[in-house]
Amino acid sequence: MIPETSIIIPVYNAEKYIEETILSVLNQTYENWELILINDGSNDNTEGIIQHYLTNTKIHYYRQNNSGVSAARNFGYSQSKGKYISFLDADDIWNSSNLEEKIFFLKKEPIDAVYSNCDLIDENSVNTNKTLTGSKTPTLNDILTIKGNYITAPSGIIFKKEIFDTIGMFDTNLSNNADQDVWIRLLANNFKLELINKSLWKYRVHLNNMSKNISLLEKDSIYLMEKVNKNNLFESQFFKKQCFGKLYYMLAGSWWKNGNNKFRGLYFLLKSIWNYPPITLQIIKK
Numbered sequence: 122m123i124p125e126t127s128i129i130i131p132v133y134n135a136e137k138y139i140e141e142t143i144l145s146v147l148n149q150t151y152e153n154w155e156l157i158l159i160n161d162g163s164n165d166n167t168e169g170i171i172q173h174y175l176t177n178t179k180i181h182y183y184r185q186n187n188s189g190v191s192a193a194r195n196f197g198y199s200q201s202k203g204k205y206i207s208f209l210d211a212d213d214i215w216n217s218s219n220l221e222e223k224i225f226f227l228k229k230e231p232i233d234a235v236y237s238n239c240d241l242i243d244e245n246s247v248n249t250n251k252t253l254t255g256s257k258t259p260t261l262n263d264i265l266t267i268k269g270n271y272i273t274a275p276s277g278i279i280f281k282k283e284i285f286d287t288i289g290m291f292d293t294n295l296s297n298n299a300d301q302d303v304w305i306r307l308l309a310n311n312f313k314l315e316l317i318n319k320s321l322w323k324y325r326v327h328l329n330n331m332s333k334n335i336s337l338l339e340k341d342s343i344y345l346m347e348k349v350n351k352n353n354l355f356e357s358q359f360f361k362k363q364c365f366g367k368l369y370y371m372l373a374g375s376w377w378k379n380g381n382n383k384f385r386g387l388y389f390l391l392k393s394i395w396n397y398p399p400i401t402l403q404i405i406k407k
Contacts (some may be wrong), residue, residue, distance in 0.1 A: 124155035126220060126279070128199035128209055131159050131193035135211035136191040138325065138350035142247065143174055147212040151221035157197045166386070168334060191291035192298045198290060206280045208300075213276040214242070214323040223279045226313045226317055233312040236278040237321040244327035253324065255316045261308040262356070264321025265349065267365045267371055272314070275300045277322055284312055292348075297334065298341035302348070309354055339372055366397020 128146055132139055146156050156179060158171055174180050185196060194208055204225060209215065223235045241251040255272050256263065264272070272278070288306040291299045307314065346368055355361035370393040377386030393400050 124203045125153040126151070126155075126205040126207065126224060127198075127203035127282075128154055128207050129159070129194055129197035129201065130209045130211055131161055131190045131197065131284045132163060132167055132171070133161040133187070134163045134165045134167060135192070136163075136170055137214040137244075139167055140170050140173075141214055142209065142211055143171070143180075145216075146209070147174075147177075148217045149215065149220045150218050151224055153361070154179065154220065155202060157200055158182045159193040159197045161190065161193040176246075186240045189293060189336075190296050191293045194299075195290045195293070198285065201282070204282050204349040206282050206285070207278065208275040210276045212325045214246070214325070215276070216321050219321040220279070220317075220407075221319060222317060227279060227281065227300070230315060231313065232315045233284055234278055234280045234307065234314045235317060236272055236314065237317040238319060239266075239274065239277050239322045239324045240320045242323045242325050244325065246323075246325075248323075249326065250385065252320055254318075257316045257318070259308070259314060259316075261354065262306065262360070264305055264308065265355070265360075267367050272304060272316075274324060276324065278304075278314075280307075287312075292356045294344060297337045298345045300372065302345055305310075305345075305349060305354070314354035330374050335372075335375050335382075338375060342368055362396045363399075366400050369396060370400055370403070 130142065143156070146154070158180065160168055160171070160183065162185065168184070171182055175182055181200065183196065183200065196207065205227065223237065226235050235254060238252055238254045241249045241253065243249055253274070259272050283308060287310055288303065296304055311371060332380065340385050346365060349355065355364065369389045373386045373389035373393060376382045376389060380386070
């Protein structure tokens with residue numbers, strides 16, 4: 122039987138979390154799925170853990186030389202058979218009704234992709250009592266102004282497969298912001314994305330999250346914003362300056378708080394004010 126939904130998990134040195142992630146797929150109330158695991162050159166015991174689950178014929182396993190998360194997702198997609206696609210990160214966890222509720226919603230509503238809120242857990246799977254919430258119908262401008270950044274978390278979204286025939290796959294020049302790039306192209310092509318306003322999965326916060334790598338965050342964020350500019354997706358020159366200003370402000374805070382580099386934080390703060398002077402009101406309020 123051809124699976125209705127393909128779940129793609131890129132895996133790199135995830136021995137601590139991958140079993141719990143796989144089990145969250147096996148525990149889904151919706152059962153018409155295939156799971157595609159791509160080992161992106163792990164050098165820990167990731168493969169040994171995965172091997173325990175390969176007797177399940179719904180699970181498919183591939184290995185590749187370390188090529189990055191985008192290349193792994195693209196390869197997984199090339200092997201997929203489902204009409205619906207989900208990219209689950211190797212350290213996140215789905216609630217048991219996640220697929221059932223989202224697939225039902227996709228079939229019922231005139232939309233192309235669906236996402237939900239999520240709860241934050243720590244490295245030991247303990248709930249932090251924090252929830253990330255989205256907006257019902259996010260827009261392209263929401264993402265460009267970093268207002269709608271939460272929706273870019275890949276583990277929470279399910280797509281109709283035909284979307285990728287139009288927008289293309291993940292940009293292999295990106296890792297930290299590869300998801301954001303996909304959502305930008307999705308919304309720029311007028312595909313419809315809606316929210317199920319409840320928590321259906323868990324996002325794990327730990328020291329190895331890519332978002333903790335501030336140098337990578339800086340490189341990817343600036344590359345992506347320049348790509349948006351090259352593709353003429355800013356509605357005006359003023360809006361472009363606003364978006365760059367907010368991006369630099371976000372990088373300033375990241376370097377100042379998490380990157381332990383206050384000089385670089387100050388550098389991006391000044392770039393933020395230069396590009397978008399009204400940002401000073403936001404700074405004063407803080």
